[in-house]
Structures are given as C-alpha cells and as structure tokens.
Amino acid sequence: MRGVLALLGLVALPIPAMGQQQRWEHQVQDRMQRAIAAVGTASRLPVVKRSGMLNTDEAASFQTTLTQGTSYAIVGVCDDDCSRLQLTLVKPGGSEIAKERDSESLPALHVTPGTTLSYGIRVVMEGCRWNPCWYAVAVIPLGKKARER
Amino acid sequence: MASLKRWVLVGLTACAVLALAYLPPRGVKSSDKSVFVGQSPQGTRTRQHAQALAEEWRNADAAVRLLEDRQQVKRDFVRASPTIVFRGATLPPHSVRNIETVMDSVWRGLGLGETKVRVTLVVALQQPSGPADSPTPLQDRVAYLTPDSTDRTTCIASLPAGPYWTLVIQGKRDARHEGFGRFAQWLQAGLGPCAFYAAYGTPGRPVQGWLAARNWDVGLYLGSHGIAGERFSSLDLLGNPRFSGFWDAVYALPPATVACLAGRWSGCSAAVLAGAADEATIPIPNVILVERRWWRVQRLLPGERYLGDVARTVGRDGFQSFWSSGQPVDTALALALKRPVGEWTADWERAFVRPIRLGPTPPLGGMAIALAIAVLALAIVAGTASRRQVR
Numbered sequence: 001m002r003g004v005l006a007l008l009g010l011v012a013l014p015i016p017a018m019g020q021q022q023r024w025e026h027q028v029q030d031r032m033q034r035a036i037a038a039v040g041t042a043s044r045l046p047v048v049k050r051s052g053m054l055n056t057d058e059a060a061s062f063q064t065t066l067t068q069g070t071s072y073a074i075v076g077v078c079d080d081d082c083s084r085l086q087l088t089l090v091k092p093g094g095s096e097i098a099k100e101r102d103s104e105s106l107p108a109l110h111v112t113p114g115t116t117l118s119y120g121i122r123v124v125m126e127g128c129r130w131n132p133c134w135y136a137v138a139v140i141p142l143g144k145k146a147r148e149r
Numbered sequence: 150m151a152s153l154k155r156w157v158l159v160g161l162t163a164c165a166v167l168a169l170a171y172l173p174p175r176g177v178k179s180s181d182k183s184v185f186v187g188q189s190p191q192g193t194r195t196r197q198h199a200q201a202l203a204e205e206w207r208n209a210d211a212a213v214r215l216l217e218d219r220q221q222v223k224r225d226f227v228r229a230s231p232t233i234v235f236r237g238a239t240l241p242p243h244s245v246r247n248i249e250t251v252m253d254s255v256w257r258g259l260g261l262g263e264t265k266v267r268v269t270l271v272v273a274l275q276q277p278s279g280p281a282d283s284p285t286p287l288q289d290r291v292a293y294l295t296p297d298s299t300d301r302t303t304c305i306a307s308l309p310a311g312p313y314w315t316l317v318i319q320g321k322r323d324a325r326h327e328g329f330g331r332f333a334q335w336l337q338a339g340l341g342p343c344a345f346y347a348a349y350g351t352p353g354r355p356v357q358g359w360l361a362a363r364n365w366d367v368g369l370y371l372g373s374h375g376i377a378g379e380r381f382s383s384l385d386l387l388g389n390p391r392f393s394g395f396w397d398a399v400y401a402l403p404p405a406t407v408a409c410l411a412g413r414w415s416g417c418s419a420a421v422l423a424g425a426a427d428e429a430t431i432p433i434p435n436v437i438l439v440e441r442r443w444w445r446v447q448r449l450l451p452g453e454r455y456l457g458d459v460a461r462t463v464g465r466d467g468f469q470s471f472w473s474s475g476q477p478v479d480t481a482l483a484l485a486l487k488r489p490v491g492e493w494t495a496d497w498e499r500a501f502v503r504p505i506r507l508g509p510t511p512p513l514g515g516m517a518i519a520l521a522i523a524v525l526a527l528a529i530v531a532g533t534a535s536r537r538q539v540r
Contacts, residue, residue, distance in 0.1 A: 022263070022302075024265065053301050054301075055301065056353055056473060057354065057475065058298070081265075129469060129470075129473055130265060130350040131265070131350040131351035131352070131353070131473055132265060132266075132296075132301040132302065132350065
C-alpha cells in the first residue's frame, strides 16, 4: 500500500516543463548538486534550493527560515557566461548580516543564526557576458553548533 | 568715344538679359507645394483625433496580442530554431513542415543554434476586415515583444503576411517563380531585433536604452544580405543621384545622416550615437513597433544592417562584449571596433554609396556662361585700353 501511495505521490509531482531543461539550467543544477555534495550535510533539516535567471545588474531575493544554533552554508553557482555573482544574507528588517562578492561565480556564506527567523537571501548578477545568466542558490544546514561554555 | 558707348550699351544689355534669365521676378515666393511630391488632403481636427485614437488602439491591441501569444505559445523544444505559429488560418501539417524547414535553414545561415533567448515567430495571415465598430488590427506593421523580467527567455516577432505571402503560405499561389529564396529572406527580415536577442542575449542597459531611443533602426536585420533582396538596402530607396528626387529625399534626412552620407566622420558619429545619451526607460512589456515605412525614420543609411555588419566585423566575442557592456555606448562601441565610431562608420558608409557632395555646386552651363562674361569683360577693357591715346 505504501509503495502505491509513494508511486501516486511521484506521479502527482509537477513535471518540469521541457523548456526549462536547457543547457544552462542543467549546468547550474549539476554544479549545485556537486556543491552540496562537496559541502556535505549532517543535519536532518532539508537543503533549501532556489534557481532562476538574471541579467547583468539584476537582483532576486527569497526568504528562508534559519534555525537558531544551526550552522548553514549558503552557496551560489551560476552558468558559464556568468562572471560574478553576489550573495547577501539579510535580516527581516533589511540590515545585511553577511555578504560575499569576492568569489566570482561561486560565492559562499557561512552563518549560525542566533535567532530562528525568516531571513532574506539576495542574489545579484554582477557580471553576465550573455544575458540572461542562470543561477542557483542552496542553503545547506551543516548541523547544530556545539554550545560554547 | 562713340565706339566705347556702344560697347557699354552692349554690356549692360547682356547683363539685363542674364538677370532676366536667372533672377526670379521681385516679390515672388517659392511655392510650398512640390511638383513632384503628392500631398494627401488633411482631415478635419475631429478626424485626426479619431485617427490618433485608432492608432493608439492598434498599438495597445498589438501589445495585448503579443502578450497573449507569449502566454499561450507552446514551444517546440525539439527544434533549436524559432517556433512558428500561424494566426488566422489552420495550415496543413506538410505546409507547416515546409516553412519550418525554410526557417531552420535561415537559422543556420545566421550561425544560430541553441540560444538563451528563444524566438517565436507569429505569422499573421491576412484576414478579411473585422467588424466596422472597431479599428482594423495592425496588419501591416511588424511588432516585437522582447524579453523582460516576467519572461527573460522569449522574444516574440509578429509578422503580418499580407495578401501575397498569405497566398504563398496557404499554397494558393506558387512561389517557385519568385523562388523560396525570397520567402527565406522575408522570414529572416521578420526576425528583426529578436535575431539579435537570440544571438547575443538581452543587451546591457546602455545598449538597450540606446536602441529603444531610436526604435532599433540600426538593429533591424542580422543577415549579411540586403534586407529585402540580395543587395537591397534602404539606400536604394533614395533613388538615383542624377535625379532631383534623390536630393529631395537626402535633404529630408536629419543633418547628421546627410553629413555621414557625405563621408564626414563627425556626422557619422552623431548619426550612430543619436539616442545614446538619453536616459531611456525600458517599459514592461517592451513592445517594439516598426514603422511601416521604416526607412523614412532612419538616422543612418542603411542603418537596418549596421549592427549586423559591426558584429561580422568585430567577431562574436567583440560584439558580445559591446552588447552586454555596462559602459556608455560610444565607449563600448569604440572598444569593440578598436577605432573611433565616426571613422569606422564613414568607411562602412563608403562601401554602400560614394560620398555625396554637399554645399553649392554650380551647374556646368552656368559656370561656362560666367566665364564667358568674364572673358568678354576683360576683352572689352583690353580693347578700350589699347585704343586710348595719350596726347
């Protein structure tokens, strides 16, 4: 019975449109999987992933809840035409907590929030030779940080 | 003494005859009406207002149709070349396949394969007139919907087929005599700015603003042939320089355009960079409506192929850097060309037309008469001087 339900669940999942399976999207999804595998996760919390495309100097934001005391790696990847991607972690009030802009097309942030909140992650496409450029961001929980004594 | 008086009289008479022949009668003003250009009578103010409203309605209607097309069009992801949609009639599958084959070869001819921005070509087949209570939709102007933040990867070209191509597409008229080459040319020209979006992606903001400010007059055609035939360009529409119609058309152009035709670098630079300094805001949706007589609003001749020629000259990487650049257009273009924009453009212009001569050019007959008069005057003076005797 469980097997049947699982199968039904799989069937009910939205099938991604063929159009989104372009070369560049495949590229960033592959890179994202490799980045997640490289960082590794010891947490039961799910990895949050977002992807999209942006032209040069355009930005996109999304919200994600980060749990108090858990360490996170926030990793961004982009396609071959992208030369610089910026990641910023923002508090609900709008103030910036961390920003990464020096790693060109593979920015990464490491944070351990002191409070469980819905944080904003802003992605800025700072350089794209052939617009638009595809990007993907993963918020990878690394596990609970040991309490300081 | 009597002889001298006679010569003076002859000279004065000759001057009077020449003045009568060359000078217009006093008080006469030149007519505003040209003998050669037909003028349509202007409508009443109410009629003009109604026409302006109808034009606005047509533009809005075209924008809505393009947005609907973007929502509804199902892409054909098996093919890398543009998806083709026909409006106004359902075509048999073999006709659609034939047209897709032509488009595939056009696409390959442009050096395009899989692109970040995909193109959908909506071919609007000619339909009988609609109900009289609404203006006729745009049936004679090409319209483009460029990618924006709501859909960054689709460029839609709406191409009215007109009566001739509608019959050809429907198989009711044989295009063999005209040749499918012309049909391919028509499809290629119809891609317009979408071909640039497909080849080089969405332009950087400076380039996008510059092109928007001049309604893409320098980026209407990516192909290497003429826009409407093997060697045809908008310059051909000026006619033959031997006829006055050519000069009427030339002097109806903006001063910088004329200066560029004369091979002046500063004029070419001004003609190319017109609109580059404007802070153009790109609307969403960004609909480009190409004028029915697009060659009349060009600021550079033959501007429709300018960016295509720049791209072929500087190569893909060079043009891509210019296209996506965040630098001002004049700087980015000069960097790509590795030469001042005006200088390169003047050379490019010279490849199509011999620089025209500007300024006063006296006719040969007039010059001959003037020289004859001068010689006559000198002869009179010399003759008179030789007969004078000092006593």
